[in-house]
Amino acid sequence: MACKTEIKEKKRGPLAVIECTEDIPCNPCTTCCAQKAITFEGSINSLPKLDEDKCTGCGICVARCPGMAIFVVDREYSETECLVSFPHEFLPMPQAGEEIVASDRQGKPVCAGTVHRVVRPESFDGTAVVTIKIPKEYADQVRGIRTERGV
Amino acid sequence: MTYQTQVAIIGAGPAGLSAALEVAKQGGKVMVFDENDRAGGQLFKQIHKFFGSGHHGAGVRGIRLGQQLLEQCIQSGVEICLSTVVFGIFPGNELGIVKDGRSHTVKADKILIAAGAGEKPLAFPGWDLPGVMGAGAAQTMVNINRVRPGNRILTIGSGNVGLVVSYQLLQAGASVAGIVEGLPKINGYAVHANKLMRQGVPVYLSHTVIEARGDGQVEEAVIAEVGPGFVPIEGTEQTLSVDTICLAVGLTPSVELPRMAELAMVHLPKMGGYIPLHDSHMRSSNPDIYVAGDVAGIEEASTAMEEGKLAGVSMAEALGLVSAQRARELAGEIEERIGELRIGSHGDARRMAKEEIVRGYEAWLAKQK
Numbered sequence: 091m092a093c094k095t096e097i098k099e100k101k102r103g104p105l106a107v108i109e110c111t112e113d114i115p116c117n118p119c120t121t122c123c124a125q126k127a128i129t130f131e132g133s134i135n136s137l138p139k140l141d142e143d144k145c146t147g148c149g150i151c152v153a154r155c156p157g158m159a160i161f162v163v164d165r166e167y168s169e170t171e172c173l174v175s176f177p178h179e180f181l182p183m184p185q186a187g188e189e190i191v192a193s194d195r196q197g198k199p200v201c202a203g204t205v206h207r208v209v210r211p212e213s214f215d216g217t218a219v220v221t222i223k224i225p226k227e228y229a230d231q232v233r234g235i236r237t238e239r240g241v
Numbered sequence: 242m243t244y245q246t247q248v249a250i251i252g253a254g255p256a257g258l259s260a261a262l263e264v265a266k267q268g269g270k271v272m273v274f275d276e277n278d279r280a281g282g283q284l285f286k287q288i289h290k291f292f293g294s295g296h297h298g299a300g301v302r303g304i305r306l307g308q309q310l311l312e313q314c315i316q317s318g319v320e321i322c323l324s325t326v327v328f329g330i331f332p333g334n335e336l337g338i339v340k341d342g343r344s345h346t347v348k349a350d351k352i353l354i355a356a357g358a359g360e361k362p363l364a365f366p367g368w369d370l371p372g373v374m375g376a377g378a379a380q381t382m383v384n385i386n387r388v389r390p391g392n393r394i395l396t397i398g399s400g401n402v403g404l405v406v407s408y409q410l411l412q413a414g415a416s417v418a419g420i421v422e423g424l425p426k427i428n429g430y431a432v433h434a435n436k437l438m439r440q441g442v443p444v445y446l447s448h449t450v451i452e453a454r455g456d457g458q459v460e461e462a463v464i465a466e467v468g469p470g471f472v473p474i475e476g477t478e479q480t481l482s483v484d485t486i487c488l489a490v491g492l493t494p495s496v497e498l499p500r501m502a503e504l505a506m507v508h509l510p511k512m513g514g515y516i517p518l519h520d521s522h523m524r525s526s527n528p529d530i531y532v533a534g535d536v537a538g539i540e541e542a543s544t545a546m547e548e549g550k551l552a553g554v555s556m557a558e559a560l561g562l563v564s565a566q567r568a569r570e571l572a573g574e575i576e577e578r579i580g581e582l583r584i585g586s587h588g589d590a591r592r593m594a595k596e597e598i599v600r601g602y603e604a605w606l607a608k609q610k
C-alpha cells in the first residue's frame with residue numbers, strides 16, 4: 091500500500107541513550123564522538139542532544155562521559171532479546187558469558203541476563219563498557235548489573 | 242636559613258601549581274610549599290573523571306590532571322618544596338616554614354595563598370566515636386593509603402564530595418547503607434547521585450543523623466526525617482547498622498594564613514565561610530598577597546586552576562615580567578574560560594558570590610582612600 095506521508099522508520103541497531111538531566115558545564119560526549127552525533131544547542135551548559143541517524147552505537151561516549159550517564163541500547167538484537175551497554179568501574183570485572191542479574195536505575199533486580207561483551211581498551215582509561223543481553227521488554231528499565239554494594 | 246624568591250606560593254594544589262606555571266612561563270622565580278609529601282592538593286585523591294570542557298581536562302581523572310600540571314611545573318623550573326609547612330606570614334613579605342623539623346624564612350616579592358579548604362564538622366551525640374570521620378579523610382584512606390575505613394558506610398551530605406567519596410568507597414569494596422541529606426533534594430550533580438542509586442544505595446532526603454551508637458566504635462546510626470528548620474520529626478527515627486559515618490557537610494576555606502596576614506574578609510556562607518576579599522585578578526587587600534582556589538571560595542579544581550593562572554598573570558605583571566597589555570590579553574582569555582564554568586543551575590550561584598567578593602573588595606578599597 092502506498093503511503094503519502096513519509097514516516098521516518100526508527101533506526102535499528104545499537105543507539106546511545108543519554109541520561110544527562112542537568113545543565114552542568116561539561117562536553118566530553120560531544121568531543122569524543124567521531125560521528126558528531128552528540129551536539130549542544132547553545133553553550134556547553136545545555137543538555138546534550140543525540141542525532142539518531144548519525145549514531146552507530148560504538149559506545150565510546152559511554153566510556154568517556156564523566157557522569158557515567160550514557161548507555162547504548164540495541165532494542166532489536168534478536169526476536170526476544172535486547173542488548174544494554176553501560177560503564178563499569180568495579181571489580182571483579184564481569185566476563186563474557188557470565189550469568190548476571192540485571193538491575194534498574196535504583197539498583198533493584200529486574201531480570202536474569204548474560205554478559206555479552208566487555209570492552210576495556212587503554213583509551214577508556216580504566217572504564218569498562220559492559221554489554222548484557224536481556225529479554226527485550228526490559229530495554230528501557232535495565233541500566234546495570236546487580237552487585238551487593240548498596241543496601 | 243633565609244630563602245629569597247620572586248613569588249612564594251602556599252599550597253601545591255591545582256590553584257597553586259597553575260599559578261606557579263604561569264609565573265615561571267614569564268621567567269619569574271617561583272617556590273611552592275606544600276605540607277604533603279606529594280604535589281597536587283586534592284587532585285591526587287580524585288580518581289574519577291572530571292567534568293568540564295576540553296580546556297579544563299574534562300573526561301580526565303583528577304589524579305592525572307595533577308600529574309600533568311606537576312610535570313609542566315617541573316619542566317618550567319618551578320621549585321616545589323614538599324613536606325614543608327608554612328606556619329606564618331609576617332610583615333615584610335616573610336613566610337615562616339618548617340622543613341625536616343627546622344624552621345626557615347622565605348622572603349618573597351609576591352605571595353600567593355592557595356591553601357585550599359578544610360572539612361566542616363557536624364556535632365551530634367556519639368560524633369566522637371571512632372568510625373565517625375570526614376569524607377575527605379575517608380577518601381585519603383581509600384585512595385592514598387589503600388585502607389578501607391570500614392565495611393558499611395553511612396554518608397551525611399549529598400553534595401559532590403559526599404556522592405563522589407561514597408562511590409569511591411563502593412569501588413574500594415565497602416557497602417554504603419545510604420546517603421542522608423537534610424534538604425528535600427540532592428545537593429550535588431544528579432549524574433553522581435544516579436551512579437550510586439544504580440548500585441542500590443538509598444538516598445534519604447529531608448533526613449538527618451541524630452545519633453551514633455556503639456561500644457568504643459560506631460555500630461549503629463540513628464537517622465530521622467526533618468521538618469521545617471531541620472528539626473527532626475519525632476517517631477520517624479530509623480536505626481541503620483553501620484561501622485562508619487562519613488561527614489560531607491561542606492568545606493570551609495583555610496583562612497588561618499589570610500587572618501594572620503590581616504587580609505580583609507567577607508563572610509559568605511554559600512562559598513564556605515570567611516573569604517579574603519580580592520579584586521577580579523585575585524589580589525587581596527594586601528597588594529603583595531594574592532589568593533586563589535578554594536581558599537578564595539569553595540568551588541572546583543577547574544575553577545581553582547583558572548584562578549591560579551589569573552593570579553599568576555597578575556603577579557607576573559606586578560613584577561614587571563609581562564607588559565600590562567599582554568597581561569590584559571592573557572587575563573581576558575582566562576576570564577572567558579572561567580565564565581564558561583560559572584554558569585548553569587550549579588554555577589550561577591557561585592558566579593554571583595564571586596562577584597560579591599569583588600564588590601566587597603572595591604568597597605573596601607574606596608574606604609581606604
Ligand SMILES: Cc1cc2nc3c(=O)[nH]c(=O)nc-3n(C[C@H](O)[C@H](O)[C@H](O)COP(=O)(O)OP(=O)(O)OC[C@H]3O[C@@H](n4cnc5c(N)ncnc54)[C@H](O)[C@@H]3O)c2cc1C
Pocket residue numbers: 251252253254255256257274275276277281282283284287289290291292325326327328355356357358377380401402403405406495498533534535536540541542543544545
Ligand atoms: C571528594 C571530592 C571530589 C571532587 N571532585 C571534583 C571534580 O570532579 N571536579 C572538580 O573540578 N573539582 C572537584 N573537587 C574539588 C577540587 O578538588 C578542589 O576544588 C580543588 O582541589 C581546590 O584546589 P586548591 O588548589 O584551591 O586547593 P587544594 O587542592 O586543597 O590544595 C591546597 C594545598 O595546600 C596545602 N596547604 C594548605 N595550607 C598549607 C600550609 N600552611 N603549609 C603548607 N601547605 C599547605 C594543602 O595541604 C593542599 O595540598 C573535588 C573535591 C573533593 C573533596
Ligand code: SF4
Pocket residue numbers: 105106122123124125126127128144145146147148149150151152162
Ligand atoms: S555511541 Fe558512538 S556514535 Fe553513538 S553517540 Fe556515542 S560515540 Fe557517537
Ligand code: SF4
Pocket residue numbers: 108109110116117118119120138154155156157158159160292432
Ligand atoms: S559528557 Fe556526560 S555528563 Fe557531560 S554533558 Fe555529556 S552526557 Fe552529560
